[in-house]
Amino acid sequence: KCNQERLWNSIMEIGQIGHVDVEGSKVGGCHRLALTDKDKQARDLFIGWAKEIGCTLRVDAVGNIFLRRAGTDNDLPPVITGSHLDTQPTGGKFDGIFGCLAGLETLRCLEEQNIKTLRPIEVVVWTNEEGARFKPAMLGSGVYAGVFKLNDVLTTKDESGITLGDELSRLGYQELINNEDPGCYQYYEIHIEQGPVLEALEIDLGIVAGVLGMRWYDVEVTGRSCHAGPSPMNLRNDALVGVAEMITELTKLASSFSKDSRCTFGELNIPNSSTNVSPGKVNFSLDLREGRLEELDELQTKAFEIMHRIAFHHDLELSIKETWSLPPCPFDESCLTNIQQACEATYPEIKPHTLISGAGHDAVYISRVAPTAMIFVPSEDGLSHNEREYTSPEQLEKGCNVLLNTIILAANA
Amino acid sequence: KCNQERLWNSIMEIGQIGHVDVEGSKVGGCHRLALTDKDKQARDLFIGWAKEIGCTLRVDAVGNIFLRRAGTDNDLPPVITGSHLDTQPTGGKFDGIFGCLAGLETLRCLEEQNIKTLRPIEVVVWTNEEGARFKPAMLGSGVYAGVFKLNDVLTTKDESGITLGDELSRLGYQELINNEDPGCYQYYEIHIEQGPVLEALEIDLGIVAGVLGMRWYDVEVTGRSCHAGPSPMNLRNDALVGVAEMITELTKLASSFSKDSRCTFGELNIPNSSTNVSPGKVNFSLDLREGRLEELDELQTKAFEIMHRIAFHHDLELSIKETWSLPPCPFDESCLTNIQQACEATYPEIKPHTLISGAGHDAVYISRVAPTAMIFVPSEDGLSHNEREYTSPEQLEKGCNVLLNTIILAANA
Ligand SMILES: NC(=O)NCCC(=O)O
Ligand SMILES: NC(=O)NCCC(=O)O
Numbered sequence A, B: 001k002c003n004q005e006r007l008w009n010s011i012m013e014i015g016q017i018g019h020v021d022v023e024g025s026k027v028g029g030c031h032r033l034a035l036t037d038k039d040k041q042a043r044d045l046f047i048g049w050a051k052e053i054g055c056t057l058r059v060d061a062v063g064n065i066f067l068r069r070a071g072t073d074n075d076l077p078p079v080i081t082g083s084h085l086d087t088q089p090t091g092g093k094f095d096g097i098f099g100c101l102a103g104l105e106t107l108r109c110l111e112e113q114n115i116k117t118l119r120p121i122e123v124v125v126w127t128n129e130e131g132a133r134f135k136p137a138m139l140g141s142g143v144y145a146g147v148f149k150l151n152d153v154l155t156t157k158d159e160s161g162i163t164l165g166d167e168l169s170r171l172g173y174q175e176l177i178n179n180e181d182p183g184c185y186q187y188y189e190i191h192i193e194q195g196p197v198l199e200a201l202e203i204d205l206g207i208v209a210g211v212l213g214m215r216w217y218d219v220e221v222t223g224r225s226c227h228a229g230p231s232p233m234n235l236r237n238d239a240l241v242g243v244a245e246m247i248t249e250l251t252k253l254a255s256s257f258s259k260d261s262r263c264t265f266g267e268l269n270i271p272n273s274s275t276n277v278s279p280g281k282v283n284f285s286l287d288l289r290e291g292r293l294e295e296l297d298e299l300q301t302k303a304f305e306i307m308h309r310i311a312f313h314h315d316l317e318l319s320i321k322e323t324w325s326l327p328p329c330p331f332d333e334s335c336l337t338n339i340q341q342a343c344e345a346t347y348p349e350i351k352p353h354t355l356i357s358g359a360g361h362d363a364v365y366i367s368r369v370a371p372t373a374m375i376f377v378p379s380e381d382g383l384s385h386n387e388r389e390y391t392s393p394e395q396l397e398k399g400c401n402v403l404l405n406t407i408i409l410a411a412n413a
Helices: A004-015 A037-052 A097-112 A139-144 A150-154 A164-170 A197-201 A239-257 A293-313 A333-346 A362-366 A393-411 B004-015 B037-052 B097-112 B139-144 B150-154 B164-170 B197-201 B239-257 B293-313 B333-346 B362-366 B393-411
Strands: A056-059 A065-069 A079-084 A121-126 A186-192 A206-211 A213-222 A262-264 A281-290 A317-326 A353-357 A372-377 B056-059 B065-069 B079-084 B121-126 B186-192 B206-211 B213-222 B262-264 B281-290 B317-326 B353-357 B372-377
Touching (some): A079 A362, A139 A362, A186 A333, A353 A372, A362 A372, B004 B097, B037 B056, B079 B097, B097 B393, B139 B362, B150 B164, B213 B239, B281 B293, B333 B372, B353 B372, B362 B372
Parallel strands (some): A079 A186, B186 B372
Antiparallel strands (some): A213 A281, A213 A317, A262 A281, B213 B281, B262 B281
């Protein structure tokens, strides 16, 4: 059994790094973009805690951090658990952070109760999971899984032109430490749901059977800028007016397409905008998600058709560039069974709910190189990527206990 | 008669300061925001040219530049003509610049042909007409006319927090030179039309009877940000989805309201935006224009109703702040008659077209303190606030000749 208070206090303490007071929030939000000074502070604090309980440190070439508790047979590949410490620009205190701290709490319990496991156990902190600063998301786990080339990721730039590699070395996280890959026997990640399903069902434990497929696009719409005064409405060629229709139509499409379909316009920019200039160019991001590959393809086809039709109708040029693509990801059956068993053993009175994650997680990439599954705990109001994100100490404790018992099962197999 | 080649060459030479090559543009565009280093270069060049023909310099407290050619009775208030040298972020080579250079060409002709006038004549360069860097537009002429308080304008900040006053002193234009206001007998401004009317009529000369009323608003729409993946479409509270509907509906409203109504969304910003976050807040600018005050009021009322209805329907908070308001402005009858007479004398074969300007001009503010009117020349394709802005040397010459003869009429009255 884990220590609820220690788990909660650690989450709150690390959440002070980047803390923001927010009206209507129980614990405040957290602004801690990947590989900023604040991210380094959080990483350093986390490593310090793990070292206090005797863990050894490994850092790989993209700054992923592995903290290892030895097993009785250290030639066996470790069981790995963890998540990320970076947040969205207006993030909360739980997304990612809970997964790392629950991993740490697991090791603290094993150490405290002097429990030995056959396999070593590692807690991992993946670099730049959110994709808010460096795009796309899940870059660190993507490199680990061989999905992204190391050099491509190191030269990825943020909005101000700084590369991920430069930030790693500025923060002292480019230094390879014990960088010999011991492999991964199984990977487990616990996370807040970031959606409303578990809360609505009033079930505190979720077993994540898989993740929606998702695609990101950079869209550029070009018309002709003109003066806001002398240009009659019917002679304009306003890119934003076309884009507004696209937003409305695609939102309608995704709302009626299937229960799993999602369509989000997260970023929108008018280059060189000015109050009295009708926009000649608009750039925006489009994020489409679906549960099955054929449906994702169909959603994309329909969305593109609509955008082309609107662009044609308004005499606008349209360019759509895919920047990230992830097929729907089913998790490993035996890992799911381990979680199921750990749930039954720990909370026989709870019937955990099996669900599909709408959010991508590092676990998606790791599932390509090791058997993987995830555990969810509820999110209050289904909120995430929002400063008001919240999960209660009791709910976090339940999830952490299931993780602990899952890890013990896996590490002794 | 003015010197077409000299006028054109001067416009092209000053347009090199901030020049950008643009595909499909005959002469390229110009990026020269108010009170940047480039604006200073253009001001210095302009002053140098005027001094070469013996003009004396006056600079007032907001950096407006007056270049004076003496009359035979220098106790009389001068006839003033001019415009501005600043451009939009993606501006052209004629908006404002032509008015300053046509004023200079007028003085060059008088000097060359040794023509004396009773009254002194001044060519003026107003500070920050465009409103692209410091908001709102027409700040320099607004201070001159007593519409804005000097100190408010000096402390106005650009997007990066730099004040207009700081920039004036950095560029050496805070220094008062001969800053004693001699008054203004009449003010004439020549400008490109920035719209399609004269070109469609194939008439090269426009007499501007007045200017549309216009209002600027800062609008903020607030919903709740959430994660692009786990949040079902029907549970979202997406500010951008609401704003997209507002853009579509208000564009429709202005398109059918009256032939003079205009509605423009020039700027739109999602604070802390991220690809996988559905926007919780959107800020945008709204620019409404109409020909008559009652209609402007009615347009505003309807626009606000629509925005409130959409906000309510999507459960969004809405805040609308008016940032600038200009009632419709009729110009002075006797000034208009002078222009009419100058047209008849110079180009008896042309029947100039009388029209209303959709763009605000420094002349609007000056009309509150001195009799004022404007002359227009055509804009190719009706384009302005666009790098492809163009008016031919022949058309500029015609306008300049009418200005020259108008000024001679006025300066001898
Ligand atoms: N969990 C999470 O926020 N992941 C970021 C990737 C995504 O957009 O789903
Ligand atoms: N002429 C011009 O571009 N003026 C700027 C003020 C306006 O937006 O009309």
